[in-house]
Amino acid sequence: MVLMNSDEPWLTQTQQQVWRRWLLMNDRLTAALSRDMQRGSDLSLQDFGVLVHLTDVPDGRVRIAELAIALNWERSRLSHHITRMERRGLVRREECSQDGRGAFAAITTTGRTAIEGAAPSHACTVRRLVFDDLTDEELQTLGVITDKVLARLET
Amino acid sequence: MVLMNSDEPWLTQTQQQVWRRWLLMNDRLTAALSRDMQRGSDLSLQDFGVLVHLTDVPDGRVRIAELAIALNWERSRLSHHITRMERRGLVRREECSQDGRGAFAAITTTGRTAIEGAAPSHACTVRRLVFDDLTDEELQTLGVITDKVLARLET
DNA sequence: TAAGATTGACGGCTCAATCTTA
DNA sequence: TAAGATTGAGCCGTCAATCTTA
Numbered sequence: 001m002v003l004m005n006s007d008e009p010w011l012t013q014t015q016q017q018v019w020r021r022w023l024l025m026n027d028r029l030t031a032a033l034s035r036d037m038q039r040g041s042d043l044s045l046q047d048f049g050v051l052v053h054l055t056d057v058p059d060g061r062v063r064i065a066e067l068a069i070a071l072n073w074e075r076s077r078l079s080h081h082i083t084r085m086e087r088r089g090l091v092r093r094e095e096c097s098q099d100g101r102g103a104f105a106a107i108t109t110t111g112r113t114a115i116e117g118a119a120p121s122h123a124c125t126v127r128r129l130v131f132d133d134l135t136d137e138e139l140q141t142l143g144v145i146t147d148k149v150l151a152r153l154e155t
Numbered sequence: 156m157v158l159m160n161s162d163e164p165w166l167t168q169t170q171q172q173v174w175r176r177w178l179l180m181n182d183r184l185t186a187a188l189s190r191d192m193q194r195g196s197d198l199s200l201q202d203f204g205v206l207v208h209l210t211d212v213p214d215g216r217v218r219i220a221e222l223a224i225a226l227n228w229e230r231s232r233l234s235h236h237i238t239r240m241e242r243r244g245l246v247r248r249e250e251c252s253q254d255g256r257g258a259f260a261a262i263t264t265t266g267r268t269a270i271e272g273a274a275p276s277h278a279c280t281v282r283r284l285v286f287d288d289l290t291d292e293e294l295q296t297l298g299v300i301t302d303k304v305l306a307r308l309e310t
Numbered sequence: 311t312a313a314g315a316t317t318g319a320c321g322g323c324t325c326a327a328t329c330t331t332a
Numbered sequence: 333t334a335a336g337a338t339t340g341a342g343c344c345g346t347c348a349a350t351c352t353t354a
Contacts, residue, residue: 010275010278011278015294018294022301024305029308046322064336072183076323076338080322096336099332101332102331131174133303138299139169142296142300148288150179153180201344235317254313
């Protein structure tokens, strides 16, 4: 058994540096991707996320609660967001015949056009900003790190 | 010279998987850190970021424009935020004798107490969720990846 | 004219309360 | 009672307009 060095709260010098750069990088990356998509397609990253899930699925419609889980969003957040997207014609609410309480969110033709216009450029930007410079080994290590943190978050 | 494979927009299978997990991890990690700090100290991560910069500096005060750059925030965002933090007694605005247009943000005693209460537990959480499980090599690779993406963002 | 800073309007997110059906 | 979903209040962030001093 190792010493319980977690009682000592502070980060090492290296950890601190990496942590600060990491936070900065996340901020800037999100801002860049967001700007890019907004300019190219008049969609927010959030809109894009919703539309991705709706195109992944038969009939282009999903139960709203299920969508909230997939997006890892609060239900009320999704409800508000769908209202706004509905106003812009990107999605449509449909009632559920199986369960009178429930509802579907369905992608519209306008929504499909929007995501088809946005996806290639977005993928390209992600590649350029994140992946193109990484070696195979770095990519793999990034996957390992991501999984380790996710595992920690689940405990 | 390599083939211009960036013309092909899509991500490889592996890249896609890593990218999705990465986004999920970021969401959850931010949520966890935010929850943790709010419960422990009644500060948001944003409040914490502001206070960190104010404690890093002589007299505990910084020119507002300078602070905005350090935080990578819009000026108006910072101005609104300072207003809210001022209302809660965490910081104070002070006028600048050198430049009549300018102003300082200064940490108060209440602010100092708040950050001193929050910092150890926050550091501990960051260690536990992010760093404790990483090998030295993974930590180093994470630093390299972060720097590579930041470099890309600057071009 | 420009720089430092603030303001108000508006869209986005969270929380607690509410409505409807199971 | 509980589950699916919505609503409204209030805080947060962005954008464009504004105010003051350099």
